[in-house]
Amino acid sequence: MVTVKLENVTKIFRGGVEAVRDLNLEVKDGEFLVLLGPSGCGKTTTLLMIAGVYKPTKGYIYFDDKIVNDLEPKDRNIGMVFQSYALYPHMSVYENIAFPLRLKKLPKEEIDKRVREAASMLHIENLLDRRPSQLSGGQQQRVALARAVVKQPGLFLMDEPLSNLDAKIRIEVRAELKRLQRELGITTIYVTHDQAEAMSLADRIAVMNEGRLMQLGTPDELYYKPANTFVAGFIGAPAANLVEADVVETERGLELSMLGTRFPLPSDLAAAVQGVSRVVFMVRSEDVKISPGKGFFVYSAEWLGRETFVHIQAPDGTLLRVTLPPGQHVAVGEAVSVSFDYKKVHLYRPSGELIV
Amino acid sequence: MKLSREASKKVLVLVMLLPAAATITLFLAFPAALTVLISLTELDYRFQWIWCGVGNYAKLFNSPVLQFIVKATAIYVAGTLAFNTLMGLVIALVSTRVHEGLGTFIRAIWLLPRVLPSVVWALLMMWIFSPLEHGFLNSLIVKAGGKPIPWTFLYHWPFLFIVNGFIGSSLSGIVFSSAIKSIPQDYIIAARVDGASSFTIVRKIILPMIKWHIAFFVAYNTLSLIASFEYILLTLNGGPGFYSTEVMILHAYHLAFGQYMVAMDFGYAATIVTILLVIGLVLSIAYWRVFRLRRLMIEPKLE
Amino acid sequence: MRAGKILLYAAAVVLAALPVVPVILLFFLAFSEHPIYVEGFTLKNFEFLKTGVLFSDHPLYSRLYPNVYTVMVNTFLLALGNMLLVVLVSSMAAYVISRYSFKGRSALLGAFLVIHGVPASVLLIALYYMLKATGLLNTLLGVVLVKMSVDLPLGVWVLKGFYDGIPWDTEIAALVDGASRVGAFFRIMLPLVSPGLFAVGLFSFLSGWGEYIFVYTFIQSSTNWTFSLLIQSLFSEMGGINLALVAALSIVYLIPVLAIFITGEKYLLRVTIGGVKG
Numbered sequence: 001m002v003t004v005k006l007e008n009v010t011k012i013f014r015g016g017v018e019a020v021r022d023l024n025l026e027v028k029d030g031e032f033l034v035l036l037g038p039s040g041c042g043k044t045t046t047l048l049m050i051a052g053v054y055k056p057t058k059g060y061i062y063f064d065d066k067i068v069n070d071l072e073p074k075d076r077n078i079g080m081v082f083q084s085y086a087l088y089p090h091m092s093v094y095e096n097i098a099f100p101l102r103l104k105k106l107p108k109e110e111i112d113k114r115v116r117e118a119a120s121m122l123h124i125e126n127l128l129d130r131r132p133s134q135l136s137g138g139q140q141q142r143v144a145l146a147r148a149v150v151k152q153p154g155l156f157l158m159d160e161p162l163s164n165l166d167a168k169i170r171i172e173v174r175a176e177l178k179r180l181q182r183e184l185g186i187t188t189i190y191v192t193h194d195q196a197e198a199m200s201l202a203d204r205i206a207v208m209n210e211g212r213l214m215q216l217g218t219p220d221e222l223y224y225k226p227a228n229t230f231v232a233g234f235i236g237a238p239a240a241n242l243v244e245a246d247v248v249e250t251e252r253g254l255e256l257s258m259l260g261t262r263f264p265l266p267s268d269l270a271a272a273v274q275g276v277s278r279v280v281f282m283v284r285s286e287d288v289k290i291s292p293g294k295g296f297f298v299y300s301a302e303w304l305g306r307e308t309f310v311h312i313q314a315p316d317g318t319l320l321r322v323t324l325p326p327g328q329h330v331a332v333g334e335a336v337s338v339s340f341d342y343k344k345v346h347l348y349r350p351s352g353e354l355i356v
Numbered sequence: 357m358k359l360s361r362e363a364s365k366k367v368l369v370l371v372m373l374l375p376a377a378a379t380i381t382l383f384l385a386f387p388a389a390l391t392v393l394i395s396l397t398e399l400d401y402r403f404q405w406i407w408c409g410v411g412n413y414a415k416l417f418n419s420p421v422l423q424f425i426v427k428a429t430a431i432y433v434a435g436t437l438a439f440n441t442l443m444g445l446v447i448a449l450v451s452t453r454v455h456e457g458l459g460t461f462i463r464a465i466w467l468l469p470r471v472l473p474s475v476v477w478a479l480l481m482m483w484i485f486s487p488l489e490h491g492f493l494n495s496l497i498v499k500a501g502g503k504p505i506p507w508t509f510l511y512h513w514p515f516l517f518i519v520n521g522f523i524g525s526s527l528s529g530i531v532f533s534s535a536i537k538s539i540p541q542d543y544i545i546a547a548r549v550d551g552a553s554s555f556t557i558v559r560k561i562i563l564p565m566i567k568w569h570i571a572f573f574v575a576y577n578t579l580s581l582i583a584s585f586e587y588i589l590l591t592l593n594g595g596p597g598f599y600s601t602e603v604m605i606l607h608a609y610h611l612a613f614g615q616y617m618v619a620m621d622f623g624y625a626a627t628i629v630t631i632l633l634v635i636g637l638v639l640s641i642a643y644w645r646v647f648r649l650r651r652l653m654i655e656p657k658l659e
Numbered sequence: 660m661r662a663g664k665i666l667l668y669a670a671a672v673v674l675a676a677l678p679v680v681p682v683i684l685l686f687f688l689a690f691s692e693h694p695i696y697v698e699g700f701t702l703k704n705f706e707f708l709k710t711g712v713l714f715s716d717h718p719l720y721s722r723l724y725p726n727v728y729t730v731m732v733n734t735f736l737l738a739l740g741n742m743l744l745v746v747l748v749s750s751m752a753a754y755v756i757s758r759y760s761f762k763g764r765s766a767l768l769g770a771f772l773v774i775h776g777v778p779a780s781v782l783l784i785a786l787y788y789m790l791k792a793t794g795l796l797n798t799l800l801g802v803v804l805v806k807m808s809v810d811l812p813l814g815v816w817v818l819k820g821f822y823d824g825i826p827w828d829t830e831i832a833a834l835v836d837g838a839s840r841v842g843a844f845f846r847i848m849l850p851l852v853s854p855g856l857f858a859v860g861l862f863s864f865l866s867g868w869g870e871y872i873f874v875y876t877f878i879q880s881s882t883n884w885t886f887s888l889l890i891q892s893l894f895s896e897m898g899g900i901n902l903a904l905v906a907a908l909s910i911v912y913l914i915p916v917l918a919i920f921i922t923g924e925k926y927l928l929r930v931t932i933g934g935v936k937g
Contacts, residue, residue, distance in 0.1 A: 014760055053831050055361065070361045073834035074842075080835040086828035090850045103837035151837070159828075368840055369755050376752030376811060377767070383808030384774050387785035394784060403791070447674060454671045461675060464924045468678045471920050471927060473869030475887040476909045479894045480681040483688070483902065490695040490902070492684060522678060530931055554663065583778045586872055590891065605781065612784050613876055622784050629781050636777040644769070 001187045002063050002077075002154035003029045004050060009059035011045050011211075019045040021211045023059070030185045032178075034198040037208035038234070043191045044159055046208070050189060051157050052076050063155070074103070076155070079148030079186075083160040085140040087132035093119075093143050094128040100151040118150040121180070138169040145180065156181065156188040162197060174201065195235055199223070207231050224344075228352040232282045238309060238321045241288070243281045244350070247273050256281060260316030261295060266342045272356035273347060279355060280348040285309070285323040287344040290330065293337025296320075298330045312338060388633060395626035412627040424599040425607045425628075432588070432603045433581045435513055439521035440577055441570065444528020449558060451529070452536045463533055466526040478590035481519045482508075509596050516601060519587050528573050535569040536562055575643045582639075583632050585609060604628050682913075688906035695902045704907035713893075713904070720897075724889065725881045727908070733799060734868055734885040734912075740803040741810060741867030746860045748807070749814030750852070754844060756815065757822035758830070775812035779805075783876055790877055797880055802873050809873075810866050814859045817930050821855030822848065858926035861919055865927075868915060886912040 004027040011020040020042040027033045035043040048054045050061060052073035060067050068076060079100075087096050097118055101111040119125045122142040132140055141161060148156060161177070162170045178201055181188050192198055198205050199219040207214040207222065207230070214234075215227040226232035232240050245258035247265075254270040255262045258281060265273070273279055290296070290312060299311040299319055308324040320338070330336065347355045395413075398406040416422060447466060451459035469477055484492040487506035494504035508515050539562065547557050563570075585606040588594070594602035594610065602610070611625035619625075684697070692699035707713050711728035714720035755761075756768060786805055787796070795801030825848065833843040849856070871887040878884065884892075890912060894905050920927070 048831070051831065051835055053834065072361065072839065073831070074837045074839055076835075078835055080832060082828040082832065084826050084828045086826065086832040088829065088833075088847060088851075099833075100836040103842065147832075147836070157835070365759070365840070366761075369759050369761050372751035372755045373767075375748040376815060379748060379808045379811055380770060380774065383786070383805055384779070384782065384812075385770070387782040387789060390785035390788065391782065394788065399788070403788070446670075450667065450671050450674055453667060458671055458675070462671060464928070465675055465678050467924065467927060467931065468682065468920060470931070471865050471869075471916060472682070473887055473912060473916065474871050475869070475891045475894075476685070476913060477681075479890065479898075479905065479909065480685055482894070483898075484681060484684070488899070490899075492697070495696055527931060530928065534932070580778055583781045585780065590871070609780075609783065612787070622788070626784050629784060632781055633777070636781070637773070640773040640777070644772075 001029050001185060003027060004155065004187065004189065005062040006046070006050075007060045007062065009046070009049065009056045009061060011042070011049060011054060012057045019211055020049070020056075023208075023211075023213055025206055025213065025216065027187055027189060030187055032181055032188045032190065032201060032203045034202035034205045035189065035191045035208060036195060036198040036205050036234075037193065037214075039193055040210075041208040042211040043193075043208050045211075047157055047159055047189060047191050050155075051078060051080060077151070077153050078155045078157055079151060079153035080157045081141070081144050081148050081159070081161040083163045085132070085137075085144045085164075087140055087143055087147075089132055091132075092128065093124065093130050093132065093135070096132065096143055097128075097146045097150050100147065104151070114150050115146075118146040121149065122146045122176070136169075137165050138173055141165065141173055142176070145177070149180065149184070153186065156186050156190075158188065158190040160192050161190075163192070163194070177201070196237065199235075207234060209234075225354075226282070226346065227354050229280050229282065229348045230352060232346065232348070236284060238285050238323065240282050240284045241320050243318065243320075245279050245281045247277055247279060259314035259318055259320070261314070263340070269342060269345070269347065269356060276349070276355065278350050280350060280352075282346040282348060283340050284344065285321040286325075287341040288312075288320060288322040289339045289341065290322060290324070290336045291339070292334070294335045296336050296338050298332050298334045298336060301330060301332055312336065314338075391626050391633060392630050394622055395630040397623045399622040399626075401620035406623075408623065412624050415624065416627050421599060421602075421607070425602055425604045428599065428601055429582065429603040429605075431513060432516065432601070433578060435517045436520045436524060436581055437574060437577055439517040440524035440528050441574060443521055443525035444532050444573065445570075447525060447529030448532030448536055449562070452533055459533075463526075463530055466522075466529050469522040470526045474586050474590060477523070478519065478587055481515070482591055485515055508592060512592055512596055512601055516588060516592065519591055520581075520584075523587070524577060524581075528577070531569055531573050532566060535566040539565050572647055575639070575647070579636060579639050579643070583636060605632055608632075685906050685909060685913075688903055689910045691903045691906075693903065694900065704903045705911075707904070707908070708911070713908075714901075723896075724893065725884050727889075727911075729882065730884050730886055730889050731911075733883055734887075736799055737803055737806065737870060737874070737885055738864045738867035740799075741806045741870075742860050742864040744803065744807040745810045745814045745863040746856055749811055749818050749859060750849070750856055753815045753818035754822055754848060757819045758848075771812040771815050775816060779809040780872055783872070787876060797878055797883065799878075799883055802870070802877050803867070805873050805877070806867055806870055807863070810863045813930070814863060817859055817862075818852060818855050821852040825851050854926065855929075857923070858929045861923045861926050862930040865916060865919055 004025075006023050006025040009020060009023040010018070012018050023046060035046060037043045045054060049056050052068070052071055055069060061069055063076065088099065091099065094115060097115045098111050101114060115128075116125065119128060122145055124139065124142050124146060127135060127139060127143070132143065135143065144161070162174055165173060174197065190201060202219055204216060204218055205222055206216045209230050215222060215231045217225070222231060222235045226235060229242055233242055243258050245256040248255050248257050248262070252264060253267070254265045254273065256265060256279070295315055297313045299313040301308055301310040307326050308329060310322050310324060310330060312320040312322050314320060324330065349355060396407060396409060398408050398411075447462060451462040453459075454462075485507040486492070486494065487504070487508050488494065489498055489504050491504070491507070493507065498504055543561055543565075544557060547561055552560065583605050585603055588601055588603060588606055589609065592601045594600070594606055599607075605628070608625040608628040611619055611621045611628075613619065687697045689704055690700050690702070691697050691704070692701045707715065707727055711726040712721050713724045713727060756764060790796040790801045790805070795804070829851070830843055830847060833847040834840070838846060869887065870885070871891065874885050874888050875891070878888070886908075890905060890908055893908065898905060
């Protein structure tokens with residue numbers, strides 16, 4: 001298959017909008033890489049540059065060791081799947097799948113053989129005579145996958161392929177997609193705004209925001225070691241708590257002044273913030289412990305079946321997101337005190353970079 | 357030789373655009389410029405370019421005919437516009453309130469006068485409203501024992517409003533209907549629940565909500581009416597009598613191509629046309645601003 | 660409430676009848692036994708269809724007017740030429756304008772918009788001069804060229820709307836699947852806008868078929884006459900003598916118009932709406 005490398009890639013559109021800035025990225029052979037970010041972050045632009053629809057304003061895109069900036073999409077040997085499925089409405093399912101092969105001018109029998117193979121791989125053999133408009137969303141996306149697979153591409157590009165599907169079908173197609181990618185070992189770049197989808201599919205995730213790469217890493221790394229406040233806030237559901245805090249020196253050592261109260265810092269964290277006056281304190285909802293006490297109040301509680309998700313109101317009015325372990329229950333209005341699992345806490349500079 | 361990506365894109369854009377661009381330049385932009393030039397000459401049947409500066413303009417502004425043709429143009433545009441807008445509203449209001457199939461049918465059938473060849477529509481109207489005894493309406497009146505009415509002499513403006521209005525109303529009817537249909541039903545239901553009558557609903561809810569569509573139609577239609585004369589040419593041709601329906605553009609046409617080429621006063625005719633062209637251009641630019649037509653021009657993706 | 664409903668439906672029926680009544684009257688007149696009144700039923704007004712000669716029993720009159728079949732062919736050529744040229748040129752231009760970003764794009768679009776708003780009849784004088792200078796005056800080709808340039812902006816606007824309606828993904832899919840830009844245009848885009856091509860085609864055919872001003876102004880020789888010219892000339896000269904014949908001729912003239920109107924009304928509506936939006 002193919003490795004993809006982006007080197008200082010920048011895309012500025014006519015009119016001056018800078019969609020992608022100085023992007024460096026390497027996708028390994030056979031890897032499943034997810035481009036994750038909110039809408040408008042430049043992930044789709046990046047994908048379309050890799051597809052060859054857009055040309056980078058600056059920088060280079062390599063397939064293996066070859067610069068492909070000037071290669072037309074048709075010469076890149078990629079298979080692409082879209083959110084809208086993008087099936088050709090005036091062709092039957094069979095013709096849709098056969099289209100890339102017909103363009104390659106393969107012999108008829110070869111086309112027929114490969115279309116049927118691809119169809120059986122995706123369990124749509126019985127749909128070949130239908131028109132796209134007669135299919136359900138899930139079926140359409142299978143056809144689109146078959147069309148991408150049939151040309152035996154070196155690279156898969158997927159632009160939110162699951163976003164238009166119902167929740168149940170989505171999980172089914174997602175599994176199918178993952179299986180297919182594993183089986184064929186095709187390098188895949190997958191765009192989504194859905195972090196749960198990204199976490200479950202990706203070998204590695206590239207988080208983007210405002211045209212820039214925020215962090216590249218495995219789902220684990222992103223979850224446990226977010227490189228900045230953006231990634232910390234974007235990855236994980238419920239979203240992590242991000243609280244601005246002042247570092248104050250007392251006779252007992254360094255303390256964080258936040259939420260209308262003070263929290264003493266353990267020595268390892270204290271050493272790291274020596275000389276810093278303001279930080280952003282990040283803690284995931286499951287790393288906040290509450291116990292009967294005073295100072296904080298239970299603002300709301302939602303029982304989710306296994307655990308309970310609560311909002312805790314701090315003395316200064318801020319609401320903290322907290323996930324209670326199974327078995328622990330609280331009542332709304334109850335006074336509680338709060339502690340943190342400091343091993344999992346991260347501190348960032350106000351500008352967003354990680355301190356510890 | 358293989359072309360680079362940019363070059364092959366440029367070639368594609370050029371090749372596909374060239375016929376249209378050339379046509380527009382050659383047959384629309386160039387003649388518009390040429391008209392302005394001709395207005396500065398005494399070009400006539402001899403086809404000699406004799407420059408005369410703004411002589412034609414001076415001649416026009418001193419012409420006793422000017423007041424007649426300006427007045428006729430104003431009446432023609434205002435009257436037809438009123439007919440088109442009101443009839444369009446009636447078509448839209450009625451066709452959106454009756455049974456869906458009937459409504460669609462009404463809007464469709466109003467396209468008929470528009471697709472009929474202008475000559476046939478004009479002759480039909482001339483026959484129906486003919487001042488002579490064999491005119492269709494008059495033949496009915498005579499049969500009923502009455503005296504024939506000289507319709508086109510007595511009512512030449514209303515006659516022209518009808519002739520043109522049946523063409524224009526199809527457009528306004530369609531525009532207004534689609535605007536009314538896009539009003540969320542919730543508003544109407546809410547008003548009904550509040551006890552509003554049908555008349556109140558039309559006046560207080562529907563009309564205010566489609567006012568931009570009405571404004572757009574009025575603007576657009578004014579532009580096309582100012583320089584249109586085909587149906588006047590085909591029916592009353594400036595008459596009856598002395599310049600009673602001779603609108604500016606028709607006057608220009610008569611000056612240039614009037615009776616048996618005795619006219620052919622191209623230079624002078626082009627003067628009137630140039631004035632109309634300038635008015636048209638100014639109006640277009642104004643509409644462009646007012647209706648923010650730029651948003652129709654979202655930049656495309658392909659590179 | 661009830662009375663209001665009856666009133667509404669009465670108004671609706673009147674509205675639906677208004678535009679059709681004149682056309683129905685035309686049919687009555689065309690089959691009328693009396694030359695200037697609607698009376699009885701006969702086919703004799705259509706006798707000219709046998710040889711194409713009008714007033715064949717009247718040696719003087721018959722020489723005044725060209726053969727109806729010549730006129731029919733001329734009208735058809737004008738309509739067909741206009742249709743083919745408008746569809747061909749606008750389908751290409753609209754695609755590029757809809758899909759590609761290039762310098763001067765908005766200027767071009769703006770030009771189309773402005774030109775489309777002002778009736779082209781203002782250009783008659785200059786066009787007359789140009790056609791005369793190029794020797795195209797008095798030829799059908801000259802009229803076709805002028806007519807197609809006038810109809811072109813609308814065609815481009817309407818088709819641009821159709822192209823805009825095709826999702827980007829569909830075209831990108833074609834490019835990625837291995838189609839060249841030109842290949843994607845012919846294999847994917849054109850088939851998908853075929854309703855638009857059809858609509859613009861019908862519209863420009865009708866527009867050419869019914870054209871009067873350009874023919875009247877640019878064509879003198881009666882061998883190049885079209886129906887519109889023949890009918891107008893007959894009506895003003897013979898309208899008081901044999902109106903039924905003019906009506907019969909009009910019916911023949913209307914046959915393709917009515918056929919297209921009845922079958923393609925939906926498409927014509929799209930063009931009308933597209934024209935206003937533009």
